[in-house]
Amino acid sequence: MAIPSKSNKGWTDVVTGKTKHQLKFLAAKVMLGRLVHAVQENPTPANISAGIDQLHELYSKNAHMPSVQEDMKTIFG
Amino acid sequence: MSQAILTVDEAKEAIAKGRVLLLAGDEAVLRSLPNGAWVGGTIPYFMSNKYGGLASRELVFATDITEVATGWELQRYDAETVAQVYVNAPENGFSFILIPASCPTHLSFALNAPNYEQFGVRPLVGWIAGVHLEDLGKITPKAINGQTGEVIEDGALVMAVTLPAGKAASLGIVNLFEQGDGDTLTFPETGFSAREVFVNGKRTNFAQYLTEKQLDTKLPLVADYYGALVNISFQGVDAAQGVVNFYAPVFSGIRYKHAKPVTDYVADFKNKLAQDCSLDDTRLVFSCNCILNYLYSELEGKKTQPFVGPITFGEIAYQLLNQTLVYVEMHDV
Numbered sequence: 399m400a401i402p403s404k405s406n407k408g409w410t411d412v413v414t415g416k417t418k419h420q421l422k423f424l425a426a427k428v429m430l431g432r433l434v435h436a437v438q439e440n441p442t443p444a445n446i447s448a449g450i451d452q453l454h455e456l457y458s459k460n461a462h463m464p465s466v467q468e469d470m471k472t473i474f475g
Numbered sequence: 476m477s478q479a480i481l482t483v484d485e486a487k488e489a490i491a492k493g494r495v496l497l498l499a500g501d502e503a504v505l506r507s508l509p510n511g512a513w514v515g516g517t518i519p520y521f522m523s524n525k526y527g528g529l530a531s532r533e534l535v536f537a538t539d540i541t542e543v544a545t546g547w548e549l550q551r552y553d554a555e556t557v558a559q560v561y562v563n564a565p566e567n568g569f570s571f572i573l574i575p576a577s578c579p580t581h582l583s584f585a586l587n588a589p590n591y592e593q594f595g596v597r598p599l600v601g602w603i604a605g606v607h608l609e610d611l612g613k614i615t616p617k618a619i620n621g622q623t624g625e626v627i628e629d630g631a632l633v634m635a636v637t638l639p640a641g642k643a644a645s646l647g648i649v650n651l652f653e654q655g656d657g658d659t660l661t662f663p664e665t666g667f668s669a670r671e672v673f674v675n676g677k678r679t680n681f682a683q684y685l686t687e688k689q690l691d692t693k694l695p696l697v698a699d700y701y702g703a704l705v706n707i708s709f710q711g712v713d714a715a716q717g718v719v720n721f722y723a724p725v726f727s728g729i730r731y732k733h734a735k736p737v738t739d740y741v742a743d744f745k746n747k748l749a750q751d752c753s754l755d756d757t758r759l760v761f762s763c764n765c766i767l768n769y770l771y772s773e774l775e776g777k778k779t780q781p782f783v784g785p786i787t788f789g790e791i792a793y794q795l796l797n798q799t800l801v802y803v804e805m806h807d808v
Contacts (some may be wrong), residue, residue: 408650431700
């Protein structure tokens with residue numbers, strides 16, 4: 399399953415905490431537990447972009463995992 | 476894939492056959508084993524299918540990954556180089572890490588793992604080696620490189636395991652603790668100890684707060700990491716010095732709550748598995764649970780199937796965890 403590009407608004411909504419999803423991939427949950435807080439503390443475009451980079455890399459390198467594929471459906475429909 | 480309690484002779488036989496093993500046992504037992512395809516950490520407490528929870532200085536707990544490992548490599552790190560553990564992980568596989576408790580590498584990993592390069596990109600699972608509680612302060616926990624016989628007191632040993640094409644490993648946790656309904660706690664500084672805490676935003680002495688509120692320190696602090704509940708266990712409260720010590724660091728900026736009580740670990744465990752965990756036990760590769768769950772929930776002689784494995788001084792699923800069961804599951808992809 400393809401991971402949506404970083405320009406997809408869904409990534410921004412996740413890392414800024416605008417939307418919160420029930421995710422399955424443990425690594426993403428652990429990462430987001432810090433990332434969302436850090437971005438909300440200082441929501442500059444650079445911080446949002448850096449957060450998206452981290453999260454996108456995590457999902458892209460695990461795109462074959464069933465939990466990742468479930469998360470992509472949850473976040474992007 | 477199998478996880479089982481072995482006698483020393485059975486462990487020697489498995490090593491002689493070239494089995495690829497993740498071992499746990501008392502130091503003397505592990506030191507008596509021949510070199511081979513194994514890595515081991517010291518601990519004499521286990522959860523087993525046969526006996527349930529048990530303490531033994533004679534037996535070995537063996538996780539046999541021969542059938543799933545197409546390749547493996549032992550890596551050694553110190554407190555600084557462990558930052559590369561994710562970068563050096565196999566492209567398709569998982570890294571199994573052992574760190575002796577309370578050594579500088581343990582402290583470094585606990586504090587810094589979430590900021591490591593490529594954090595979480597590959598599965599990192601493992602545990603913190605310990606000792607029999609009667610030996611606390613007398614001997615140090617160890618990790619042992621079975622390939623060379625090298626015994627380390629400070630550092631991390633990693634077995635980087637490559638899986639066959641079409642297979643992938645995922646990590647899971649089972650945490651019976653949930654956030655209670657009490658105050659929201661945040662800490663001004665990251666660390667294994669805290670003098671001060673913000674209680675619903677108001678700064679106060681944490682030891683004094685715990686004493687006044689009469690909070691049960693057998694129950695951990697629980698943080699909600701985007702739905703994953705992560706515990707910080709209390710090591711002790713020094714009321715005279717006004718300091719609270721933990722088994723894992725609290726992180727500034729993370730919101731914690733004191734956990735709800737767990738009245739019956741085994742009953743709650745079964746309920747939790749039934750509710751949350753769709754685990755097929757034929758896919759289970761490895762699991763471990765925390766010494767504090769073993770002690771506080773009196774797990775000796777009790778079973779938490781399908782999960783067995785070493786009882787540890789800390790669990791690792793991407794980062795250090797406390798009072799949490801950690802497992803590795805295999806998937807066809």
